Amino acid sequence: MAAPPRATQQITLEITIAEPLQFLLARDRRLPTFEQTIYRQASLKDVIESLGVPHTEIGRLRVNGHEVGFDHRVADGETIHVEALATPRNVLQPSMLRPVPLTELRFLVDVNVARLGKLLRLVGCDTFYDPDLSDTELARLAAAQGRVLLTRDRALLRHGCIDYGHLVRAEKPRTQLREVVRLFGLREQLRPFSRCMHCNAALQRVSKSTILDQLQPLTIRYYNDFMQCSGCGKIYWEGSHQQGLEDLLTEALW
Ligand SMILES: [Zn+2]
Incomplete structure (x- = not known):
C-alpha cells in the first residue's frame, strides 16, 4: 500500500527588511515587519529573493538574533532581519555572506547599463561589456573573473553564482555613474583617460x-x-x- 502523502509543511516567518531595501518589495509588503508563510523547505536566500530582494543587495542576515548565511534553512517561527549592504561597499574584505572577497574592484555591465559601462571606462574603471552574452553567461563570467555585475535587471542578480552585484537604481547614465562612484567609494580612485572607452584596455x-x-x-x-x-x-x-x-x-x- 502506498504511503500516505506527507502533510504540507507550513513555515511562518516574521521578516524585517531594512528600509533601503523596502522599495524592492511588493507594495503590501513595504512594512517595517511582516509575516510570511511558505509551504516548502527553502533556504533563506530563496525566501528573501521570492519577496523581490536580490541576494546581491543584502549585507547581513540574522535569524533569531544570530547571523547566518544565505543557505540557512528556514524553520517555523523564526524571526528574520535582512540588512542592506553598508556604504561604501568593500568587496575586498570577506564577510559572512561573501567569504571570498574580490582581489580588486572591477566591473561587468549588463546591456541595460551599457552607457554606464562606457562612462566607467572613461573615468578609468576596468569594466567588461559584451552585448552578445546571455544572462547565464554574464553571471558566470562575473563569478569567474571576480567582477561586480552592474545591471537594472533583478532577475539576473538572482543567479546563485554571483557574489558581487549591484542593482543600479538611477535611470540616466551620468546619474548611474554618480551612484556607482558613491556606492563603491571610488572618488579618490578615478583616473580619467587611462582606459579605452571602446575595448577597456589601458x-x-x-x-x-x-x-x-x-x-x-x-x-x-x-x-x-x-x-x-x-x-x-x-x-x-x-x-x-x-x-x-x-x-x-x-x-x-x-
Ligand atoms: Zn581600445
Missing part, C-alpha cells in the same frame, strides 16, 4: 610622430599629446573625448 602615451598617418590634418595642427589604446589601437587626444568630461566628473563627484 591607454599608453604615444609620440605624435609615430601616428601622423592616422590623424586628420586639423588634429595634427592643433594637438600634440596623444594616447593610444594598447588593445584596439584607437587614438585619443585632449580634444577627442574630453568634451563634457569635466562636467561628467563634476557630476560624478558631486
Whole structure:
C-alpha cells in the first residue's frame, strides 16, 4: 500500500527588511515587519529573493538574533532581519555572506547599463561589456573573473553564482555613474583617460610622430599629446573625448 502523502509543511516567518531595501518589495509588503508563510523547505536566500530582494543587495542576515548565511534553512517561527549592504561597499574584505572577497574592484555591465559601462571606462574603471552574452553567461563570467555585475535587471542578480552585484537604481547614465562612484567609494580612485572607452584596455602615451598617418590634418595642427589604446589601437587626444568630461566628473563627484 502506498504511503500516505506527507502533510504540507507550513513555515511562518516574521521578516524585517531594512528600509533601503523596502522599495524592492511588493507594495503590501513595504512594512517595517511582516509575516510570511511558505509551504516548502527553502533556504533563506530563496525566501528573501521570492519577496523581490536580490541576494546581491543584502549585507547581513540574522535569524533569531544570530547571523547566518544565505543557505540557512528556514524553520517555523523564526524571526528574520535582512540588512542592506553598508556604504561604501568593500568587496575586498570577506564577510559572512561573501567569504571570498574580490582581489580588486572591477566591473561587468549588463546591456541595460551599457552607457554606464562606457562612462566607467572613461573615468578609468576596468569594466567588461559584451552585448552578445546571455544572462547565464554574464553571471558566470562575473563569478569567474571576480567582477561586480552592474545591471537594472533583478532577475539576473538572482543567479546563485554571483557574489558581487549591484542593482543600479538611477535611470540616466551620468546619474548611474554618480551612484556607482558613491556606492563603491571610488572618488579618490578615478583616473580619467587611462582606459579605452571602446575595448577597456589601458591607454599608453604615444609620440605624435609615430601616428601622423592616422590623424586628420586639423588634429595634427592643433594637438600634440596623444594616447593610444594598447588593445584596439584607437587614438585619443585632449580634444577627442574630453568634451563634457569635466562636467561628467563634476557630476560624478558631486
Ligand atoms: Zn581600445
